[in-house]
Amino acid sequence: MIPIYKCLDCENEFETPKTIEESHGFTTPPYEMIATCPLCNSENYKETYKCDQCGVYIDSDYIQLLDGSRVCENCYNKVDF
Numbered sequence: 001m002i003p004i005y006k007c008l009d010c011e012n013e014f015e016t017p018k019t020i021e022e023s024h025g026f027t028t029p030p031y032e033m034i035a036t037c038p039l040c041n042s043e044n045y046k047e048t049y050k051c052d053q054c055g056v057y058i059d060s061d062y063i064q065l066l067d068g069s070r071v072c073e074n075c076y077n078k079v080d081f
Contacts, residue, residue: 006059007037007045013057014038017045051075 006013017035024032037045048057053075063076071079 004048004050004057005037005045006048006057007040007042009042009044010037010040012037012039013048053079 002015004013004015005017014037016038018038018041020034020036020041022032022034034043036043046059048059049062049070050056051058051062051072052069053071056072058070058072062070062072064070
C-alpha cells in the first residue's frame with residue numbers, strides 16, 4: 001500500500017514528499033535534505049491511513065481493531081465489531 005501524506009498547513013494530499021536542499025547560508029556541502037509538502041514546501045505533514053471500512057483517508061484519530069485493521073470514528077460508531 002502506498003502511503004498518503006496530508007499537509008497540515010495547506011491540506012494537500014500527496015504520495016511522495018518533495019525533497020529540498022537547505023544550505024543554511026553555507027556555500028559548500030554537506031547540505032541538509034528536508035522532506036516537504038510538494039505544494040507549499042511545509043515540513044508540517046503526516047502520514048494518513050485509509051479506513052478499512054469506508055475507504056476515506058484518516059488524518060486524525062482512528063481505532064485499530066484486534067485484527068489490525070484501522071477504522072475511522074464514524075465507521076466504528078456505525079458498525080458492530
